[in-house]
Amino acid sequence: MPQALEGSQAIARAVALCRPQVVAAYPITPQTHIVEHIAKLVADGELHCEVVSVESEFSAASVVLGSACAGSRAYTATASQGLLLMSEVLYNISGLRVPLVLTCANRALSAPLSIWNDQQDSMAVRDAGWVQLYCADNQEAVDTTIQAFRIAERCELPVMVCVDGFALTHTLEPLELPSAETVAHFLPPYRFSRTLDPLAPLTMGTLVAPEYFTEARHLHHAALLAAEKEIVAAASDWGAASGREHAPLVRVEDVPKARIGILTLGSVFGTLLDARDQLPDPPVRLLHLRCFRPFPVEALRAACAGLSDLVVLERAIAPGADGIIGAEVRSALMDMDAPPRIHNFAAGLGGRDVPLAIYPRLIEAIGRPHARMSPIDIKPELLPENAPSPIKVPS
Amino acid sequence: MNTLHDLRASQPRFQGLESGHRACQGCGQALAARLTLEAAGPNVALANATGCLEVFTTTWPDSAWRVPWLHSVFANAAAVAAGMEAALKMQGKDIKVLALAGDGGTFDIGFQALSGMLERGHNVLFVCYDNEAYMNTGVQRSSSTPHAAATTTSPAGIARMGKRHLKKDILSIIAAHHIPYAATASVAYAADLRKKVRRALQVDGPSFLQIHSPCPLGWGHGSELSVEVARLAVQTGLFPLIELELGALVGAMPIREIHPVTDYLKLQGRFKHLFADDARAREELAHLQALADHNIEVYGLQGKAPDTLDSEGADSVRRGGLRSA
Amino acid sequence: MPVMTPGGFAYPGTSLAFKTGGWRTQRPVHRLRAAPCHVGCPAGENVRDYLARTADGDLQSAWEALVAANPLPAITGRVCDHPCESACNRGHYDAAVAIHNVERFLGDEAIRSGWAYPLPPVKTDAPAVAVVGAGPAGLSCAYHLRRLGLNATLIDRLPAAGGTLRTALPGYRLPRSVLEDEIARLLTTGIRFLPHTALGREVSLAELQRDHAAVFLGPGRPRPRPWDVDGRTPRDLHPALVLLQDWVALGTVPEIRSAVIVGGGNSAVDMARVLVRTGATVHLVTHEALPAAGIPHETAMKAALRDIRQAVEEGVILHVEHGVHRLILRGEKVVGVELVRMKKLARADGHYETVPFEGTETVLEVDQVIPAVGQEVDTLGLEALLPTGGLLPVDGFGNLPGHPALFAGGDARLDARGTVSGAVGDGYRAALAIHAQVTGTTQELQGEPAPIPVGDLTLNYFEPVPRTEEALLPPEKRTGAAEIATGLSAVEVAAEAKRCFSCGECMACDNCWTYCPDLAVLKTREPAADGSHYLFNYDYCKGCGLCAHECPVGYIAMEAESS
Structure with a gap:
C-alpha cells in the first residue's frame, strides 16, 4: 500500500530493511535527513544498529570500511564536499573489494559554494571503482538501495546509489515500501569472504609491487564489468519479489517512430517524461542511464538503435572538456553501424530548476549549431561580456 | 632444517609479527610492534596506517602478520579501527581492536580521526610508533620531530639548527580526551612496554600508547644502538615514561640516574650539528637540556631511591629469563 | 608464481618465504669467553659454572663442577685469599661476588651430605703414578690422576695427609674437623696413601721412578729459612x-x-x-x-x-x-x-x-x-735434583726439564704462588700433563685466555645487590682455635650466586630473544649444542647487532660475513 514519504525517510527505511549493523556518517546537506531517520529508527528500537557519528566523511568511509571488513553489513551516506573528502577512502574500499552501500545525495561542488543539487560530486569519483546507480524517483531509490546491498555483497564491490539532493531527498512522494520478510528473503544475512578473523587471519591492504599491480587493477576492472550481470539479476529478482521491476541498466521510454533520443541521469528524467506528455511531437525516445558504472555499452547501443540524434543532458561539467557522460556515450556509440549525432548539454547546475520548458529547447537545439558541450539553461545576461556597462573590478 | 622451523613454531610467546618482514636492520618500530603483539596475543584485529610498518610487513604476496590486519590509508587507522570495533561489538565478539600508526599517522595526518575515535569512546587501543619523523618517505620532519633535530625538510645549515619548532606534546592532547588509559613506553623497556599494552587492553574504552621507537637510518645511529638510544631518551628525561588515567597522571618511571641530554644526542647523526663549535648549537643544547629538566620537574621523574621499576631497575634481567612481564 | 588475490590480500606468516638473512654483512655468533674469576683462580675453578648451578639450586651439581678442578673446596673456601674475587667484574659495579663463601658452603654441604666425588671406577691395570707429599699439591695431583683414570700412590713422611694445612694452619682459620673430613673423603676415592713414607728414607726417587709411569713431587717447604x-x-x-x-x-x-x-x-x-x-x-x-x-x-x-x-x-x-x-x-x-x-x-x-x-x-x-x-724445601731424597735452599724449576705443566716422567708443583717449585689454591692448581695441571704423557696424547700448553673485561658487558641490565658479608667472630671472642669466619647460610649463598654476572657465558636471560626485531633468535627447550639457550636463525637475521650490543654478559660477538 503506497504511503507518502519524504525521499530521505524512504531511503532510511529501505536501508533499515536491509539490516545494516553499522552506519557511519557526517552531517552534510542534503544527506542529513537520511541519517537522521536511521538514527531515529535505532533510537526507537526499530533497527539494531551502531550509528557512528564520526567527525568527518573521511572517517565515515573509514568506519564503514572497518565494519565491513570485520564482517558487518555497513552503510553510509554523504554528498558533495563530503564525498570528495571520502574520495581517498572510496578508491581504497573498492580496491580492497569490500562490499558497502553509500547513498550520495547529489549536490554541487564548491567553489563557489552551492548546497543545491547537481551531479558533479558523484561524477568526480566516477573512476573510484564503485558501482554507480542513479535513481529517477524515490520509489526507484528505495528499490535500488535494497538491490545495492545484494549487488555489493555478490560482487564484493561497493555500490553508490545516487539520488538528486532536494529534488528527491526532500520531496514527498507516494511510494511503496516492501515488507521486512520480502527484503530478508531477497537479502539474506551476509558474511564477507575475507572477514577479519583471528581464527583465519588474513592481511588486507598490502603493498603490491609493479610486477603484480597491473593484475590487481585488471581484476578490479573485470569485477566491475562482470557486475553488470548481477545488477540485471538483482533488478529482475527484486521485480519478482516486490512486483516492481526497474530497468537495471538503461531505462528506455520509447514512442513509435522516435528518431530523436534524450538521455539523462536522475530526477530530470521525470521532468522530461512529463514534458513529452505535453509535447508528443516530434516523437522522442527518453533514456535513463541508471547504471553509470559499470558503463553498459551494449545496453546503451541497443537503446539507441534507430536514433538519428541523441541529446545527452547532464548535471555536471568537466571544465575544459566534453561532457562527462556525453564523451562516454559518444565513445560507446561511435562504432555502431549508424550512430546518432550526439548533442551534449548541461542543465540544472547548482540547483538551478530544470523546468518542463527545457524539453522543447533541447529539441530545438538539435537543429541549430551548438558547442560540443554547454549549459543549455545559461542566462546570457549574467555573463560579463553581455553586461550593459563594463564590470567594475575592485582593485 | 625442519628443526629450526619446528622450534620457531613452538616458541613460548605469541609471534603475531613473523620473521621475513623487511624492516631495516635494528628497526625500533619492528621491535616495538613485535613486543606489542606478544603482549596483545592472538585474539586481536589490527588497523594499520600507511607507513614503514605497513610497507615492511606486507609486501604482497608475503605478510608478516599472524593476526587479522587491515591497512586502508595513511590518515584513517583510528577510524577503520573504530568501524571494526563497532562491528565486532554488534556481533557480540570479544576481539580486541588495535590501531597502529607512526607519528605521522598519529600527530599529524591521522590526528583528527584519532581524536574522533577517542571522543566516541571506542574500545580500541591506538598504538603510536613514534620515530619522530616521516621515515617511510625519507626522513621528513613531523610534528613529533624533536626541537633542533635535522631531517630532510628541517636540515641543519648555516642559517638553521634543524627543526625550529617543538615536539608536539601529543600525550597531553590525548589526555584532554579523558580516556581511561594513555601511556608512553619505550623499546628499551620491553617488560614495561608489554605491561602497558596489557593494561591498555584491559580497560573498557579507548586507550593510547606512544612507543618511542628509534630509527637507525633516520636518526643516524648504528643499528645495534636502537635500544641504547631509546634507553638514554628515557634516562635523560627527554622521553618520560608515564601513565595517565582519565587524563590524570597516575604513574611515571622514576629515573635513578639522570643522564645529561648530550649522552643521548651525541649518539645520533640528526643532532650532530649541535656539537659544532657554534654559539647557536650551544644554545640549542641548553634548550634541549631545559626541555628534559622541565619534563623531570613536571612529571616528577627524579627517583628518590633505587626501585625495581625505575629507569635502571625496569630493564634488569636474571638468569633463566622469565622477566616479570 | 603467486596468483593475484581479490584486493591483494595475503595469507598470514607468508613472509617466512622471504629470507632477509641475505641482507647481512655481519652475523652474531655465540662466543664463550673466559670469566675473570676463572682466569684468576690459581686452582682453575670454573667459578661461573658452579655459581650458575648454585643459583639454580642444584647444589650437588655445583659441587661436582667445583671439584672438577679443586677437590678441597671446604678448605680453600676458608684459607684461599680468593684472587677470583679481586678479578670479579662485579667489583667494578658494586662489590665482587663472595665466591669464597659459595665455595666453602658447597664444600661443607658435600661433607655434610656425603656426596661422592665424581670419579671413574678404579682400574687395577691402569698405569700407576707416584705422588710425593700429601699436601695440597700432592692431594690435588693424586685426585686428578684418579679422575683421569690413572692410579695414584701418594706418600708422605708424616703420619697423616695434609702437609702444611695440617701442620701449620691454625684452627681459627681452618677448623681441624673440616681438614680431617675433607681429606679423609678425598683419600677414600681410590688413592693409595702411604704415610710414614719419606723420600730418601723409606723410598728413593729412583725406586719410585722405576715402579711408576711418572712421579709428581710436591714436598712443600717444611723447613724455616x-x-x-x-x-x-x-x-x-x-x-x-x-x-x-x-x-x-x-x-x-x-x-x-x-x-x-x-x-x-x-x-x-x-x-x-x-x-x-x-x-x-x-x-x-x-x-x-x-x-x-x-x-x-x-x-x-x-x-x-x-x-x-x-x-x-x-x-x-x-x-x-x-x-x-x-x-x-x-x-x-x-x-x-x-x-x-x-x-x-x-x-x-x-x-x-x-x-x-x-x-x-x-x-x-x-x-x-x-x-x-719464608721456608725452604727439604732436599732429603731430592739431592740429585736441587741444591740446599733451591727450588724445582718446572714448565707450565709442572714437568722438570730433562726429566720427561718427573713433575713437581706446590711450594717446592720455582715461582710458586705460595698458596693452597696455587698448589691445588699445580697438582691439577701436572695430572693433566702426566695423563697426556702416559696415554701418549699431547697436552698443549695454552696461554691463559684473556678474561672478558667489564666494558664488554652491558651493565644496564644488572641491579646493584649488596654483597653479603659473612659474620666474623668479634675480636674479644677469638680465643684458641675458634673459627672466625662463620660462613653464609644457604639462602645467603644462593643470593650471592645470583649476583654473578655470568661474564662471557649465556645465562638464558632472554635479552637477545627479547630484543631481536626480526625474531631471528629462537629459544631452545633444552640447552643448545653450544650450551646456550638460543639459536640464531640466519635465514632471517639481518645482522643488526642489537643482540650482541644488548647481551648483558658479552656472550654474543658480531663476525663479518665472508662474502
Whole structure:
C-alpha cells in the first residue's frame, strides 16, 4: 500500500530493511535527513544498529570500511564536499573489494559554494571503482538501495546509489515500501569472504609491487564489468519479489517512430517524461542511464538503435572538456553501424530548476549549431561580456 | 632444517609479527610492534596506517602478520579501527581492536580521526610508533620531530639548527580526551612496554600508547644502538615514561640516574650539528637540556631511591629469563 | 608464481618465504669467553659454572663442577685469599661476588651430605703414578690422576695427609674437623696413601721412578729459612714455623711477654695472632706494604688482607715498610730491636730492592724476635735434583726439564704462588700433563685466555645487590682455635650466586630473544649444542647487532660475513 514519504525517510527505511549493523556518517546537506531517520529508527528500537557519528566523511568511509571488513553489513551516506573528502577512502574500499552501500545525495561542488543539487560530486569519483546507480524517483531509490546491498555483497564491490539532493531527498512522494520478510528473503544475512578473523587471519591492504599491480587493477576492472550481470539479476529478482521491476541498466521510454533520443541521469528524467506528455511531437525516445558504472555499452547501443540524434543532458561539467557522460556515450556509440549525432548539454547546475520548458529547447537545439558541450539553461545576461556597462573590478 | 622451523613454531610467546618482514636492520618500530603483539596475543584485529610498518610487513604476496590486519590509508587507522570495533561489538565478539600508526599517522595526518575515535569512546587501543619523523618517505620532519633535530625538510645549515619548532606534546592532547588509559613506553623497556599494552587492553574504552621507537637510518645511529638510544631518551628525561588515567597522571618511571641530554644526542647523526663549535648549537643544547629538566620537574621523574621499576631497575634481567612481564 | 588475490590480500606468516638473512654483512655468533674469576683462580675453578648451578639450586651439581678442578673446596673456601674475587667484574659495579663463601658452603654441604666425588671406577691395570707429599699439591695431583683414570700412590713422611694445612694452619682459620673430613673423603676415592713414607728414607726417587709411569713431587717447604741480622741471631731463636706447628699440634707455645715477628707472609701473621691469643704484646714488622690496589705484588705483604685486618683487630701491632735494623742483645738474649723505615723499590732492571732510610730508626723493647721470613724445601731424597735452599724449576705443566716422567708443583717449585689454591692448581695441571704423557696424547700448553673485561658487558641490565658479608667472630671472642669466619647460610649463598654476572657465558636471560626485531633468535627447550639457550636463525637475521650490543654478559660477538 503506497504511503507518502519524504525521499530521505524512504531511503532510511529501505536501508533499515536491509539490516545494516553499522552506519557511519557526517552531517552534510542534503544527506542529513537520511541519517537522521536511521538514527531515529535505532533510537526507537526499530533497527539494531551502531550509528557512528564520526567527525568527518573521511572517517565515515573509514568506519564503514572497518565494519565491513570485520564482517558487518555497513552503510553510509554523504554528498558533495563530503564525498570528495571520502574520495581517498572510496578508491581504497573498492580496491580492497569490500562490499558497502553509500547513498550520495547529489549536490554541487564548491567553489563557489552551492548546497543545491547537481551531479558533479558523484561524477568526480566516477573512476573510484564503485558501482554507480542513479535513481529517477524515490520509489526507484528505495528499490535500488535494497538491490545495492545484494549487488555489493555478490560482487564484493561497493555500490553508490545516487539520488538528486532536494529534488528527491526532500520531496514527498507516494511510494511503496516492501515488507521486512520480502527484503530478508531477497537479502539474506551476509558474511564477507575475507572477514577479519583471528581464527583465519588474513592481511588486507598490502603493498603490491609493479610486477603484480597491473593484475590487481585488471581484476578490479573485470569485477566491475562482470557486475553488470548481477545488477540485471538483482533488478529482475527484486521485480519478482516486490512486483516492481526497474530497468537495471538503461531505462528506455520509447514512442513509435522516435528518431530523436534524450538521455539523462536522475530526477530530470521525470521532468522530461512529463514534458513529452505535453509535447508528443516530434516523437522522442527518453533514456535513463541508471547504471553509470559499470558503463553498459551494449545496453546503451541497443537503446539507441534507430536514433538519428541523441541529446545527452547532464548535471555536471568537466571544465575544459566534453561532457562527462556525453564523451562516454559518444565513445560507446561511435562504432555502431549508424550512430546518432550526439548533442551534449548541461542543465540544472547548482540547483538551478530544470523546468518542463527545457524539453522543447533541447529539441530545438538539435537543429541549430551548438558547442560540443554547454549549459543549455545559461542566462546570457549574467555573463560579463553581455553586461550593459563594463564590470567594475575592485582593485 | 625442519628443526629450526619446528622450534620457531613452538616458541613460548605469541609471534603475531613473523620473521621475513623487511624492516631495516635494528628497526625500533619492528621491535616495538613485535613486543606489542606478544603482549596483545592472538585474539586481536589490527588497523594499520600507511607507513614503514605497513610497507615492511606486507609486501604482497608475503605478510608478516599472524593476526587479522587491515591497512586502508595513511590518515584513517583510528577510524577503520573504530568501524571494526563497532562491528565486532554488534556481533557480540570479544576481539580486541588495535590501531597502529607512526607519528605521522598519529600527530599529524591521522590526528583528527584519532581524536574522533577517542571522543566516541571506542574500545580500541591506538598504538603510536613514534620515530619522530616521516621515515617511510625519507626522513621528513613531523610534528613529533624533536626541537633542533635535522631531517630532510628541517636540515641543519648555516642559517638553521634543524627543526625550529617543538615536539608536539601529543600525550597531553590525548589526555584532554579523558580516556581511561594513555601511556608512553619505550623499546628499551620491553617488560614495561608489554605491561602497558596489557593494561591498555584491559580497560573498557579507548586507550593510547606512544612507543618511542628509534630509527637507525633516520636518526643516524648504528643499528645495534636502537635500544641504547631509546634507553638514554628515557634516562635523560627527554622521553618520560608515564601513565595517565582519565587524563590524570597516575604513574611515571622514576629515573635513578639522570643522564645529561648530550649522552643521548651525541649518539645520533640528526643532532650532530649541535656539537659544532657554534654559539647557536650551544644554545640549542641548553634548550634541549631545559626541555628534559622541565619534563623531570613536571612529571616528577627524579627517583628518590633505587626501585625495581625505575629507569635502571625496569630493564634488569636474571638468569633463566622469565622477566616479570 | 603467486596468483593475484581479490584486493591483494595475503595469507598470514607468508613472509617466512622471504629470507632477509641475505641482507647481512655481519652475523652474531655465540662466543664463550673466559670469566675473570676463572682466569684468576690459581686452582682453575670454573667459578661461573658452579655459581650458575648454585643459583639454580642444584647444589650437588655445583659441587661436582667445583671439584672438577679443586677437590678441597671446604678448605680453600676458608684459607684461599680468593684472587677470583679481586678479578670479579662485579667489583667494578658494586662489590665482587663472595665466591669464597659459595665455595666453602658447597664444600661443607658435600661433607655434610656425603656426596661422592665424581670419579671413574678404579682400574687395577691402569698405569700407576707416584705422588710425593700429601699436601695440597700432592692431594690435588693424586685426585686428578684418579679422575683421569690413572692410579695414584701418594706418600708422605708424616703420619697423616695434609702437609702444611695440617701442620701449620691454625684452627681459627681452618677448623681441624673440616681438614680431617675433607681429606679423609678425598683419600677414600681410590688413592693409595702411604704415610710414614719419606723420600730418601723409606723410598728413593729412583725406586719410585722405576715402579711408576711418572712421579709428581710436591714436598712443600717444611723447613724455616735461616735468619740473622748482620750475622747475629739470639740464642733462644724460635722460628715462627716451629712455634706455629707446636701450637697447631699441641695448643701451646713457650710463654712470651712481648715479641717482634719479622715477615709479611701467612706464617708471620698467623704467628702474631697465635701469640696475641696467649696474651703477649706482638709487633709484626715487615718491609712490605699492605696489599692494596696499585701496590705491586712484589712489594705487598703476601698474607691475605683479610687475615692482616683480623690480626690488627685482635691486637697485633703492625709495622709495615719497616725492618729490623739491629738486634739489641743483653748477652745472647734479645731485649729489643731497632727498627728502621724501609721500602721495596724497583731498580732499573725491574727487580726490587729493599732500601732502609737512615735517620728513621726507632727502638722496640721486646723479649723475643721471631723470624717468619719464608721456608725452604727439604732436599732429603731430592739431592740429585736441587741444591740446599733451591727450588724445582718446572714448565707450565709442572714437568722438570730433562726429566720427561718427573713433575713437581706446590711450594717446592720455582715461582710458586705460595698458596693452597696455587698448589691445588699445580697438582691439577701436572695430572693433566702426566695423563697426556702416559696415554701418549699431547697436552698443549695454552696461554691463559684473556678474561672478558667489564666494558664488554652491558651493565644496564644488572641491579646493584649488596654483597653479603659473612659474620666474623668479634675480636674479644677469638680465643684458641675458634673459627672466625662463620660462613653464609644457604639462602645467603644462593643470593650471592645470583649476583654473578655470568661474564662471557649465556645465562638464558632472554635479552637477545627479547630484543631481536626480526625474531631471528629462537629459544631452545633444552640447552643448545653450544650450551646456550638460543639459536640464531640466519635465514632471517639481518645482522643488526642489537643482540650482541644488548647481551648483558658479552656472550654474543658480531663476525663479518665472508662474502
